[in-house]
Amino acid sequence: MKTRRIAGMIGGGLALALALFAGISLSDRKDGDDRDTASGPVSPVAASLTPVSFTRVSETQTAEGAVLRLSGLAEPASVIALLDRGERILQVRASAQGVWSAMVDVSGQGMAIEAILYDTSVQTGGAVEITSATSIRGVETIFRIHRPTEEQPDAPALIMISAPGAPTRLIQSPFGGIPASGPLAIGAVDYDDAGGVIFSGLSEVQGSVRLSVANAVIGDTRVGPDGRWAYIASSVMPLGEYAVRAELIDGPGAGANVSVPFERLPPLPATESDDGTLSVSFEPFRWQIRRSLIGGGMQSTAIFAPE
Structure with a gap:
């Protein structure tokens, strides 16, 4: 999969080994x-x-x-x-x-x-x-969210725009790019504690994108005029780790596909979900950001390294 630069990408849409579940905790400051x-x-x-x-x-x-x-x-x-x-x-x-x-x-x-x-x-x-x-x-x-290290003190920060029920718009990736193969790329994967999910990405060509979870096809979606695609599903993401795959099934780029190693984390205890904190799980090839939503509930967003 080739690196796709997305620094400064506008929405309308760390290679060093880090400890799993190490996190930044952003306490809720009140005004x-x-x-x-x-x-x-x-x-x-x-x-x-x-x-x-x-x-x-x-x-x-x-x-x-x-x-x-x-x-x-x-x-x-x-x-x-x-x-x-x-x-x-x-x-x-x-x-x-x-x-x-x-x-x-x-x-x-x-x-x-x-x-x-x-x-x-x-x-x-x-x-x-x-x-x-x-x-x-x-x-x-x-x-x-910035995660500098001794080896990469100037590593780029993660910058994203998120809204409940909508695909996360990834503005800047800490990995320098997103997973891509040919004209097709996968951006963020958003999910909630009930298993609902929003897949999103980019395509340089028009056509339809087919989504698969753990080798099971869950549905298709069209690439929009702006080159973005998104697919929303409810209760399809089981706990655990497995591959999520996107494939162009028609148009000039038919056959191009890209997969990422997704993991749905278990729900947080209610006492942690309600305290307004933002937590991040860092891994060498993916970050997962978890935060509480206005009105209650949790939403998580997974982003992935290009390779």
Whole structure:
């Protein structure tokens, strides 16, 4: 399988041996105002607002350190608060066209950035009045996880955008690429504790992709106009380790296939699932990221080395 560079890849979508189940634990830091406002009742007015979303994410190095450059869409003229695990780190305003951008200094080896939108149509004396009835929590979260080693102190960080029920958009891989064979590539595999799964990837040609789990075909999906494909299934992923395989079955690249060594990890105990932590299992050829979801439940994402 050839290496496919994905640094800076925009969504619309470590070779050193590391100890299995070694992890970064990102404890949930609380910001009372943001959490209470975002989780409280949402009025019909707030529900009609355009929620905040991330459209572009990239990382650059400066003299002071790494910086994440973010941009996205939101309700025109709204105020957007960016939070890292509940702690407010930055506040920006969307333009009259609903476009916003920000630069976030990278802090530590793990970040989980989400956004809260505030409707600013109600103003008093020129000052913005923000209430619990005018806020919407975004559903997307940007994860940045860095695992430097003595041999690779400048190894790239994992950067991905995740949302419940949607394929993870892999922006930058710590392995420098994703598994590929010919025109076909596999990106992230998302799954929950019930066995539901979302497969996703890329294809340089149009056609249909067939998915197999442990040598059993589970279904087909079409490659989209943007070259991305995804397949969603429920309760098809048994516990344990086995191969997941994608194959182009028609079109100019028919026959191209790529497989990855997937492992579905067992559910975490409820006491760990509810504490808001983000954990990572590191292996030489795959990382698995596990996090709690807003409203309850856990979601895991597996990413793989090119070879």
